[in-house]
Amino acid sequence: MRESVRDRLLAGYDGTADRDGVSGKRLAERLATLALIGETEDGGVNRPGFSAEEKRAKEQVMEWMREAGLDVRMDGAGNVIGRLDGKSDGPAFAAGSHVDSVPNGGNFDGPLGVLSALEVVEAWKETGYEPPVPVEVIIFSEEEGSRFGAGIMGSQAMTGDMGHEALSVLSDSEGNSFEEVISAYGTTVDEFLGAARDLKEIGFYAEIHIEQGKLLEQAGLPAGIVKGIAGPAWLNVVFRGTAGHAGNTPMIGRRDPLVAAGRFLHEVSSLPAQFSDTAVATVGKLNVSPNGANVIPEEVALTVDIRDLDKTARDGLVEKVRETAKRCAVEGGVEVSLDLASSIDPVPVPDEVREELGQVFEEAGIRPMELMSGAGHDAMILGGHVPMAMIFVKSIEGISHNPAEWSDLGDCITAVHLLKQFAEQRMVKMAAHEG
Numbered sequence: 001m002r003e004s005v006r007d008r009l010l011a012g013y014d015g016t017a018d019r020d021g022v023s024g025k026r027l028a029e030r031l032a033t034l035a036l037i038g039e040t041e042d043g044g045v046n047r048p049g050f051s052a053e054e055k056r057a058k059e060q061v062m063e064w065m066r067e068a069g070l071d072v073r074m075d076g077a078g079n080v081i082g083r084l085d086g087k088s089d090g091p092a093f094a095a096g097s098h099v100d101s102v103p104n105g106g107n108f109d110g111p112l113g114v115l116s117a118l119e120v121v122e123a124w125k126e127t128g129y130e131p132p133v134p135v136e137v138i139i140f141s142e143e144e145g146s147r148f149g150a151g152i153m154g155s156q157a158m159t160g161d162m163g164h165e166a167l168s169v170l171s172d173s174e175g176n177s178f179e180e181v182i183s184a185y186g187t188t189v190d191e192f193l194g195a196a197r198d199l200k201e202i203g204f205y206a207e208i209h210i211e212q213g214k215l216l217e218q219a220g221l222p223a224g225i226v227k228g229i230a231g232p233a234w235l236n237v238v239f240r241g242t243a244g245h246a247g248n249t250p251m252i253g254r255r256d257p258l259v260a261a262g263r264f265l266h267e268v269s270s271l272p273a274q275f276s277d278t279a280v281a282t283v284g285k286l287n288v289s290p291n292g293a294n295v296i297p298e299e300v301a302l303t304v305d306i307r308d309l310d311k312t313a314r315d316g317l318v319e320k321v322r323e324t325a326k327r328c329a330v331e332g333g334v335e336v337s338l339d340l341a342s343s344i345d346p347v348p349v350p351d352e353v354r355e356e357l358g359q360v361f362e363e364a365g366i367r368p369m370e371l372m373s374g375a376g377h378d379a380m381i382l383g384g385h386v387p388m389a390m391i392f393v394k395s396i397e398g399i400s401h402n403p404a405e406w407s408d409l410g411d412c413i414t415a416v417h418l419l420k421q422f423a424e425q426r427m428v429k430m431a432a433h434e435g
């Protein structure tokens with residue numbers, strides 16, 4: 001029998017980080033409970049956005065939130081907001097993440113951020129600490145984008161970054177429109193858009209997330225400070241040539257879009273280094289049509305995913321990729337069309353926040369290592385509107401979006417303490433600012 005998530009987490013935990021009301025056992029049991037919702041054969045989870053499983057996971061967390069004394073509501077986008085009153089009113093300190101997953105995803109990506117934020121509240125409840133300003137624990141809907149190919153939907157609904165037009169073109173792999181899916185979920189498009197909040201209600205947003213990379217593991221650190229989230233730009237590229245029989249068409253004079261695309265792919269891989277150390281460009285999806293072994297293709301469509309923390313470098317790279325596609329088309333005697341399908345601005349974490357978090361790390365005896373987030377997160381959306389902080393937790397072997405995804409409980413609990421300490425300091429400043 002497979003070792004349960006709970007047993008495995010607790011087996012690797014010596015309990016020494018259980019203090020100030022924080023409980024490793026409680027966090028382990030909650031992670032394990034969510035791991036059973038949408039559980040897959042190999043120990044992962046299937047909880048697509050707006051699925052019955054995602055909803056059940058939210059309902060489970062809502063129950064825990066109520067037990068912890070939070071005032072809980074679900075907005076029209078399915079975001080869950082658990083609120084704790086502060087000694088004074090004013091903008092809230094919010095923290096959270098998501099509970100949806102990619103198909104056969106892992107047990108930490110998302111749930112760790114939600115349950116860590118809740119663990120901080122549990123610790124306060126146990127020690128009798130009253131926050132100086134209101135606190136919110138938030139579960140955002142559909143972060144992963146596995147349902148509609150458009151992620152971070154709940155956070156964009158909350159910040160008002162999503163409009164009718166963007167929603168009207170969405171459909172899932174079974175051909176269901178966004179409207180159909182959301183109505184089965186128990187809400188409507190209007191209610192979804194109505195989830196947009198007055199963002200003056202939120203004074204700060206913090207998120208704990210697994211690193212999904214190996215840098216912390218290589219550095220031997222339990223947690224790190226995110227210095228910013230690289231905004232992705234998606235450039236759709238379509239090369240068009242002339243289809244023909246592989247046997248009857250001489251090599252000379254062919255207009256083969258796959259040959260042009262191949263040259264393009266090769267060149268793209270060397271472009272990011274010309275712009276910055278952190279820039280990346282990836283082609284992970286290629287559609288060849290008609291896609292027959294004995295047919296010269298007529299069309300090759302692909303998407304280049306381009307990211308960097310520095311917007312100028314990122315945009316420069318997008319331009320360079322465009323020029324390269326055009327040149328490869330000319331050289332290959334084919335046509336090309338280019339379309340920038342989406343472009344999200346990179347979100348840097350404010351210097352002052354990084355410094356403050358760095359001090360919290362140092363006081364906890366942890367070297368404050370800063371790292372870039374190459375993946376998008378709800379914090380990227382919130383960070384476009386309010387000051388934001390993200391703490392990454394070490395991922396074993398950097399594995400993510402996979403049932404083998406793992407973080408040790410001791411590292412998770414260390415991050416809970418870091419968030420708790422940071423929140424307590426931040427809230428004092430927020431209260432002083434209000435008063």
Ligand SMILES: [Zn+2]
Pocket residue numbers: 098109110143209377
């Ligand atoms: Zn995530």
